[in-house]
Amino acid sequence: xxxxxxxxxxxxxxxxxxxxxxxxxxxxxxxxxxxxxxxxxxxxxxxxxxxxxxxxxxxxxxxxxxxxxxxxxxxxxxxxxxxxxxxxxxxxxxxxxxxxxxxxxxxxxxxxxxxxxxxxxxxxxxxxxxxxxxxxxxxxxxxxxxxxxxxxxxxxxxxxxxxxxxxxxxxxxxxxxxxxxxxxxxxxxxxxxxxxxxxxxxxxxxxxxxxxxxxxxxxxxxxxxxxxxxxxxxxxxxxxxxxxxxxxxxxxxxxxxxxxxxxxxxxxxxxxxxxxxxxxxxxxxxxxxxxxxxxxxxxxxxxxxxxxxxxx
Numbered sequence: 650x651x652x653x654x655x656x657x658x659x660x661x662x663x664x665x666x667x668x669x670x671x672x673x674x675x676x677x678x679x680x681x682x683x684x685x686x687x688x689x690x691x692x693x694x695x696x697x698x699x700x701x702x703x704x705x706x707x708x709x710x711x712x713x714x715x716x717x718x719x720x721x722x723x724x725x726x727x728x729x730x731x732x733x734x735x736x737x738x739x740x741x742x743x744x745x746x747x748x749x750x751x752x753x754x755x756x757x758x759x760x761x762x763x764x765x766x767x768x769x770x771x772x773x774x775x776x777x778x779x780x781x782x783x784x785x786x787x788x789x790x791x792x793x794x795x796x797x798x799x800x801x802x803x804x805x806x807x808x809x810x811x812x813x814x815x816x817x818x819x820x821x822x823x824x825x826x827x828x829x830x831x832x833x834x835x836x837x838x839x840x841x842x843x844x845x846x847x848x849x850x851x852x853x854x855x856x857x858x859x860x861x862x863x864x865x866x867x868x869x870x871x872x873x874x875x876x877x878x879x880x881x882x883x884x885x886x887x888x889x890x891x892x893x894x895x896x897x898x899x900x901x902x903x904x905x906x907x908x909x910x911x912x913x914x915x916x917x918x919x920x921x922x923x924x925x926x927x928x929x930x931x932x933x934x935x936x937x938x939x940x941x942x943x944x945x946x947x948x949x950x951x952x953x954x955x956x957x958x959x960x961x
Contacts (some may be wrong), residue, residue, distance in 0.1 A: 654769035656780045661694030667806045669722055670799070679722030683810065686715045689870065709821070716814035724810045726803035728793030729926035737794075748786040754859065756784030779825075815919040819871050826874030835881030842883050851892055852956060858883040859952045862903050870916030880901065898959035908953040912944035913937060 664687050667785025671683035687711055697705055698806035715721065729737075738745060763769055769777045787801060809816055829835070838861070846853050858879060884903055888894040911917045914937065921936045933936070 650766060650770055651777050653773045653776065655743035656773075656776055657694045657697075659780060661691045663802070663805065664688075664691035664694065666802045667691075667809055670726065670802060670806050674724045674726065676811075677722045677723040679720060680687040680724070682715055682720030683722060683724060686712060686721055687809070689715075694945050710727060712814070712823040722810070722815050724806055724859075726807045728803045728807060743755065748789050751789060752779065752782035755779070755785055761801075800930055801802070812919060812923050818919050819873065822869050822871035822874040824874075825869060826871070826877045829874070830877035830881055832949055835878045837882075838878060839886055842887065846887070851960060854883065854887050854892065855956045858859040858888060858903060859906040859948065859955060862907035863948055865888055865912075866907040866910030867914035867916065870911075870918065872915060875907050875910070876900075876904060879907075888955075892958040892960060894955075895961075899955060902951050902955045902958065904953075906948055909944045910953065912947075 668684045668688035668691055671677065671680055671687060673876075674680050674683075677683060687709055693700075693705065693708055697708075713880055756775060756779040759769075759781060762780065764771045764774040790796065790801070836902050842854075842861075846857060860877045861883060862872065862875050864879055864922045867873045869875055880900065880903065888899050889896050911920060913939065914920055915934055921940075922933060925933050925936050930936075
């Protein structure tokens with residue numbers, strides 16, 4: 650049965666390839682740092698289950714040290730030139746988006762059709778289908794575009810080198826959210842919310858929950874990190890247990906409220922700071938400033954959606 654372990658092996662193999670290709674890149678003066686960084690990430694996927702809490706903690710500290718001391722550089726993979734990419738784009742037009750569309754279609758189809766097939770772990774049907782979609786899209790690209798054998802890995806390495814350490818920031822922030830939840834931060838926030846909220850006022854509870862999701866996301870940079878805190882503080886005890894809200898609507902739309910906070914914070918570096926750097930914008934916060942006008946109305950819409958959909 651295909652499960653999460655197989656996806657970890659596939660992802661680890663990808664990062665291991667990035668590490669090896671980085672080591673062979675003589676044009677990158679920080680090739681050893683790139684090799685160590687991507688190699689450690691590959692190690693976490695390959696044998697993270699066997700390292701234990703201490704081992705994984707030391708691995709994360711090593712990643713932080715490599716990033717913090719500027720050990721990462723930008724590689725120069727052997728890939729197609731800008732002119733060749735432009736020519737290919739002109740020849741194929743919008744059909745180039747086809748492989749990208751294959752991935753979500755496969756993920757959706759696999760989730761709906763293969764969950765009870767016995768081939769894959771039903772608890773991981775979506776993730777396994779997503780991984781299968783990536784492999785199918787890659788096969789289509791090979792048969793259609795006929796790239797060099799290492800082109801996907803080289804292009805992937807080029808992108809990862811451009812993003813750098815921020816590529817793993819969402820996972821670290823999500824882990825931070827779990828630590829906050831275990832430390833009882835949600836209980837403290839929940840106690841404060843109970844004191845502030847008027848008794849029996851549903852709309853006030855919904856507003857506090859949605860605004861809290863956005864605010865904690867802005868502080869921690871990731872809605873996945875904010876969710877354990879606000880779900881434990883307001884979502885579960887007040888909206889679901891006390892007001893009998895629909896758990897699916899409360900949780901799903903609550904995450905969307907958190908994503909509104911993602912649009913408004915430089916802490917979401919991989920979404921807001923990295924694009925500014927890649928585009929060489931003079932204002933490193935230009936992306937955040939452009940998104941605020943969209944994020945606030947969306948947050949208000951999510952508050953309304955929770956109120957009207959979760960408590961019918």
